[in-house]
Amino acid sequence: MNIKTSEKLYDEALENIVGGVNSPSRSYAAVGGGAPVFMKKGKGAYFYDEDDNRYIDYLAAYGPIITGFAHPHITEAIKKQAELGVLYGTPTSLESKLAIMLKKAIPSLAKVRFTNSGTESVMTTVRVARAYTGRKKILKFAGCYHGHFDLVLVAAGSGPSTLGSPDSAGVTESTAHEVITVPYNNVETLQQAFDKWGDDIAGVLVEPIVGNFGMVMPQPGFLEAINRIAHKAGSVVIYDEVITAFRFMYGGAQNYLGVTPDLTAMGKIIGGGLPIGAYGGKKEIMDEVAPLGPAYQAGTMAGNPLSMASGIACLEVLQTPGIYEEMDRLGKKLEDGIFTINEKYNLPIAINRIVGAMTLYFSDHEVTNYDEAKNTDTEMFGRFFKLMLEKGVNLAPSKYEAWFLTTEHTEKDIDDTLDAVDYALSELAK
Numbered sequence: 001m002n003i004k005t006s007e008k009l010y011d012e013a014l015e016n017i018v019g020g021v022n023s024p025s026r027s028y029a030a031v032g033g034g035a036p037v038f039m040k041k042g043k044g045a046y047f048y049d050e051d052d053n054r055y056i057d058y059l060a061a062y063g064p065i066i067t068g069f070a071h072p073h074i075t076e077a078i079k080k081q082a083e084l085g086v087l088y089g090t091p092t093s094l095e096s097k098l099a100i101m102l103k104k105a106i107p108s109l110a111k112v113r114f115t116n117s118g119t120e121s122v123m124t125t126v127r128v129a130r131a132y133t134g135r136k137k138i139l140k141f142a143g144c145y146h147g148h149f150d151l152v153l154v155a156a157g158s159g160p161s162t163l164g165s166p167d168s169a170g171v172t173e174s175t176a177h178e179v180i181t182v183p184y185n186n187v188e189t190l191q192q193a194f195d196k197w198g199d200d201i202a203g204v205l206v207e208p209i210v211g212n213f214g215m216v217m218p219q220p221g222f223l224e225a226i227n228r229i230a231h232k233a234g235s236v237v238i239y240d241e242v243i244t245a246f247r248f249m250y251g252g253a254q255n256y257l258g259v260t261p262d263l264t265a266m267g268k269i270i271g272g273g274l275p276i277g278a279y280g281g282k283k284e285i286m287d288e289v290a291p292l293g294p295a296y297q298a299g300t301m302a303g304n305p306l307s308m309a310s311g312i313a314c315l316e317v318l319q320t321p322g323i324y325e326e327m328d329r330l331g332k333k334l335e336d337g338i339f340t341i342n343e344k345y346n347l348p349i350a351i352n353r354i355v356g357a358m359t360l361y362f363s364d365h366e367v368t369n370y371d372e373a374k375n376t377d378t379e380m381f382g383r384f385f386k387l388m389l390e391k392g393v394n395l396a397p398s399k400y401e402a403w404f405l406t407t408e409h410t411e412k413d414i415d416d417t418l419d420a421v422d423y424a425l426s427e428l429a430k
């Protein structure tokens with residue numbers, strides 16, 4: 001495949017943009033390096049790069065593009081709003097309209113606030129939980145990603161009885177000491193951490209279904225245990241649904257699983273591809289937020305009319321009956337097809353799939369936590385990624401990400417993807 005223009009553009013980007021990318025995960029560092037393909041346009045489930053190669057896309061821009069690229073209903077809504085002005089700095093009816101749609105779909109949201117990103121939303125839920133409880137510490141789970149603010153760029157300590165250490169230069173030890181990180185899907189270490197620090201823990205922050213060391217389901221009873229243990233200690237339970245809200249059904253992972261947090265952070269899908277974040281939850285906790293309460297959060301762009309219009313249009317599309325069932329059906333076809341193909345090659349493959357989101361690990365064991373995900377074959381995934389790209393299938397360039405189906409993928413796209421998988425696995429088996 002000729003990607004000469006991408007290579008040229010990457011050289012230019014390296015000269016001008018740090019690392020050539022505006023978000024580190026877009027580089028191919030985790031899949032053996034090289035120039036990332038530069039995309040020029042997208043339509044439905046397809047991407048076209050600067051050399052006019054076509055790809056079936058499963059990156060979905062890391063999640064938001066659940067209705068495919070340039071969906072006519074969303075594009076129309078954005079165009080219409082752009083002609084009326086893109087930013088006013090006053091309230092608009094669109095903000096309440098989207099807030100009401102979110103509240104109807106996710107009943108734990110008594111009140112919501114819009115921000116511009118997932119990071120901002122999670123960051124504010126943490127501040128609000130601290131304001132509400134008057135406590136300092138946050139407990140999170142190893143391998144879950146919650147954005148790039150200091151408090152969540154903290155790595156696990158050496159065991160459940162140790163505090164974290166900075167996971168990024170520029171994060172201070174004192175910040176790291178406010179964070180406890182324990183393994184996902186492990187109630188015992190969660191309990192041990194609460195036994196030690198329970199009175200100081202403002203909130204437990206968790207991806208109810210993990211999307212950041214691949215797609216990983218909570219084991220039965222895990223989320224219920226979080227609620228029980230945290231609430232007994234007077235801590236707030238925060239779900240980071242930045243990936244999961246509207247990914248598996250019209251609602252959140254909390255609705256899909258039947259568990260309820262105190263606060264929820266969202267982003268990605270709810271903006272239909274434009275910058276957005278939102279957080280919300282119990283009224284008495286949300287009333288801590290300014291101008292009602294003492295916890296401050298603001299934003300010049302927060303709730304901007306373009307993102308609101310795009311988000312409303314996206315959720316309207318997602319209300320179409322049967323679309324999640326179809327993503328589930330095609331996801332199952334893809335998963336089953338990969339296992340069937342692999343009967344010929346017998347490579348170590350494990351797949352976690354929830355509806356239209358799936359991770360393929362090169363591993364002879366199942367993945368239920370971060371350590372198990374780390375222990376899968378990075379080199380083999382890197383080669384698989386490049387072989388798939390060569391055959392016109394665009395995956396996320398990291399073994400820790402998901403393949404996302406959209407409402408626009410067809411039976412034929414899955415068949416074509418499986419042909420590419422057959423080729424890639426046959427090469428890996430050589």
Ligand code: PMP
Pocket residue numbers: 062116117118119120122145146147148207211212240241242243267268
């Ligand atoms: N939380 C989760 C679960 C995420 O996956 C991400 C981004 N991938 C974020 C928060 C941060 O969102 P953003 O990139 O919009 O700041």
